[in-house]
Amino acid sequence: MGQGDSFFEQVYELVRGIPEGRVLTYGQVAGLLGVPQGARAVGWALHGLTSKREHRVPWHRVVAAGGCISLPAGAGGRRQRERLRAEGVGFKRGRVDLARHGLEP
DNA sequence: CAAGTGACGTAGA
DNA sequence: GTCTACGCCACTT
Numbered sequence: 661m662g663q664g665d666s667f668f669e670q671v672y673e674l675v676r677g678i679p680e681g682r683v684l685t686y687g688q689v690a691g692l693l694g695v696p697q698g699a700r701a702v703g704w705a706l707h708g709l710t711s712k713r714e715h716r717v718p719w720h721r722v723v724a725a726g727g728c729i730s731l732p733a734g735a736g737g738r739r740q741r742e743r744l745r746a747e748g749v750g751f752k753r754g755r756v757d758l759a760r761h762g763l764e765p
Numbered sequence: 766c767a768a769g770t771g772a773c774g775t776a777g778a
Numbered sequence: 779g780t781c782t783a784c785g786c787c788a789c790t791t
Contacts (some may be wrong), residue, residue, distance in 0.1 A: 686773050690787080699773040701788040707772050708789095722772085732774045737772080742791055 667693070671705040678721045681748045683761040685725050703730070710736050720744055725761030 670693050678684055691699035706719040710731075720740035724730040731737030741751070750757045759765060 690773085695787065697774080697785080698787040700771065700786065701773090703772040704770085704788070705772095710772080721771085724772075725774060732772080735772070740772095 667695075667698070667701060668705040668708065671702050671708070672715070672717045675706070675717050675722055675760070675761050678718055680718075681759060681761060682763075683721050683723055683727065683744065683749060684763060685723055685727070687725055688763055689722060701723075705721060718743075721747075723756050727752070727758040728754065729756075 662707070671689060674689055674692055675684075686699035686702045687696065689702045690696055693702075695701070703724075706717075706722055709715045709717050709719045720736075720743040723740075729737050729740055731740055744756060745751065749761050
């Protein structure tokens with residue numbers, strides 16, 4: 661996989677640009693890339709990072725619609741929740757408070 | 766070239 | 779509030 665600009669790389673770059681304490685949804689990332697219906701592809705792109713060791717991509721800042729974590733606890737969902745909380749992101753009944761950490765509160 | 770897959774999204778019941 | 783069904787995209791084999 662050494663392609664230069666695949667859709668995946670675009671996702672990585674965009675996610676990499678998410679400031680701390682900010683959270684985006686798959687649909688938003690896809691929309692920013694020009695493919696509002698590509699939420700699935702975005703999720704898949706991040707899925708590859710879970711197994712990667714050096715990525716520098718704050719994938720934990722990307723959650724499903726509504727701010728809910730779709731990741732299984734064993735796949736890193738647990739880590740995502742902890743990381744977000746460590747960045748000051750507040751949780752609302754198991755969901756991220758998009759109203760305070762969304763793209764533009 | 767075709768089919769299958771997956772960390773989604775929305776709508777309806 | 780819960781669950782089901784369909785549609786969409788990009789990548790792999």
